[in-house]
Amino acid sequence: MEKVNSNPFKFGNPVEGDYYLARPELHAAVKQFLQNRIHVVLMGPRRFGKTSFVLSLLRDFEKEGYTCLLVDIFNITSHRDFLRQLLRAIRLKEGLKGKLRGWLKKLATCVPKVTADLDTFSGSSSFGLTLGKLGEEDVKEAIQDLLEVLSSLGKKVVVAVDEFQKVSEIDDQGWLEATLRTHLQRLKNVSFLLTGSRKDLILEMLNNPSRPLYRSCQTIEFPAFGPEFVDWIVGRFKTIGTSCKSEAIKHLLKLVQNIPNYAQKVCFHLVAQGCACVTGKEVEEVLENVVRQNAYTYQTLISSLTLAQKRALRLAAYEKGALFNKEVLQKYEITSAPALSSSIKALKAKGILDEEGGRGKVLFDDPLFAYWLRLCFSP
Ligand SMILES: Nc1ncnc2c1ncn2[C@@H]1O[C@H](COP(=O)(O)OP(=O)(O)O)[C@@H](O)[C@H]1O
Ligand SMILES: [Mg+2]
Missing domain, CATH: 1.10.8 (Helicase, Ruva Protein; domain 3)
Known part of the structure; x- marks a missing residue:
């Protein structure tokens, strides 16, 4: 129930209830795959509603007796972070705490460093310390072990990993990717729903035959809303x-x-x-x-760019098509088409521009940034 006078709009965090417009077709399609244990990768731009959608789908699955878990790995930089997020997801679920405790006891028998903290284990703080002391090999072992535990969380389990392309950005020669693949195959009662915002990274992971996750999931593009x-x-x-x-x-x-x-x-x-x-x-x-x-943020971002990149950015903010046209290049003082190409490439790598469109068309990751550029600079 909404309070009178409350603002009917929300932004920033995932939304639900009255603040959430359902996506029935996508919902049904993804559900169908997961019910049949076909893992799904959902790709969509940031702030498009992926997490909100996943949460709504998981609530639906829970109603039908599934055990569901959402692991957010957006901020991970290491295997330890990954382990921490996995533990966090399990700990957040009231019903699963007991299982976690059991697992910790078991872990303590193979990783002696854990034992010391186990007695004092009462919540998040002491547990954080424990992880800090684990060496890299222990962490890897713990990850493998804990992934195995996922299948014992319930009869039917759905595990969602949000911003999952991060696994490919950890510099570990593909260890985490390969480990995930193994468990995607092995855990027969677990369906995985992976979401991510970096389409280029995700497609490379799934379509390159030499990568562990090659063809392991059904990919679905997260659609924009219609009218x-x-x-x-x-x-x-x-x-x-x-x-x-x-x-x-x-x-x-x-x-x-x-x-x-x-x-x-x-x-x-x-x-x-x-x-x-x-x-x-x-x-x-x-x-x-x-x-x-947002001016301050944008200015900071711009000051980190080279001169050529700044010019390319202005061009991208104004020009809709035919970016490589000679007159267009001249207008923005860009020396040559290859120079523009390499600037655009750099801006994509920084996540400022998106992959979309191919040659002759670019998209901003953040359209408000483009809007601001148009407010501040005229060509
Ligand atoms: N289904 C939806 N209906 C209405 N607004 C939505 C919906 N999905 C997302 N939003 C808006 O987008 C914001 C970000 O949603 P979120 O799920 O966090 O996106 P993402 O995970 O793709 O970054 C929400 O705060 C809300 O304002
Ligand atoms: Mg999200």
Whole structure:
């Protein structure tokens, strides 16, 4: 139940309930695969709603008697981090705590360093210390062991690994990737749902025959919302008596490259400002404010770029197609087409631009950054 006067929009974190617009087709498709123990990889841009979707799917699976786990590895930098996140996911589930304790006891018999802390094991803090003392080989052993435990968590288990492309970014000659593959095959009652935002990395992992995860999962592209999202947003405004033109929301979605997070963010601010009737003009004003609030972040990012990269970035923010056209290059003082190519490549590697589109078209990872560039620089 919503409180009266509360803002009908939310952004930043995963959403549920009234703040979540269901994706029934995707839901049914992914569910069907997982029920038949076909592992799924969901690829989609950041802030597109992947985590919210996964959480809603897992809730559904739990209702049907599955045991579900969500492991978020977005911030991992090492095997130890991976282990920590895996443990965290299990510990967060009330019903599974006992299993974890049992596993720790068992682990203590093979890894003596764990024993010392086991007596004092009462929560997260002492356990963090324990991990800190484990050597790399112990950590690897613990990961393998704990992955094995997943199949004993319940009769039917779904394990979601969020931002899973991170496993490929750890410098371990593919150990974690190979270990995951082994368990994907071995754990007969566990279906894996992997999600990630780096399409290039994910496709390379799954389509390259020399990589461990080659063809191990069904890949699905996370779709953008259709027109139903416009209606939903208009309806959300209506719940607080604000009138809103569909055209204004269509315009907004175009400006934010269909990213639900930014759509909700702009709408949140429209409501917060007490806007009584939403039109294209209000949308643009609020979006501009939101974008300007990020100026510091954008400036910091820009100052880390080379001159050639800065020029390429401006070009990308303004030009819709034909980037390599001679006149276009001249306009942005770019020396040659190969020079532009290599700048774009560097900007993609930094995650500023996206893979999408192929030659002659680029997309910003963060469309608000492009918007800000257009506000600040004219070509
Ligand atoms: N199904 C949805 N309906 C409405 N808004 C959504 C939906 N999915 C995502 N959002 C918006 O996007 C934001 C980010 O969602 P999240 O699931 O964290 O995305 P991701 O995991 O892809 O980065 C949410 O706070 C919400 O504003
Ligand atoms: Mg997420």
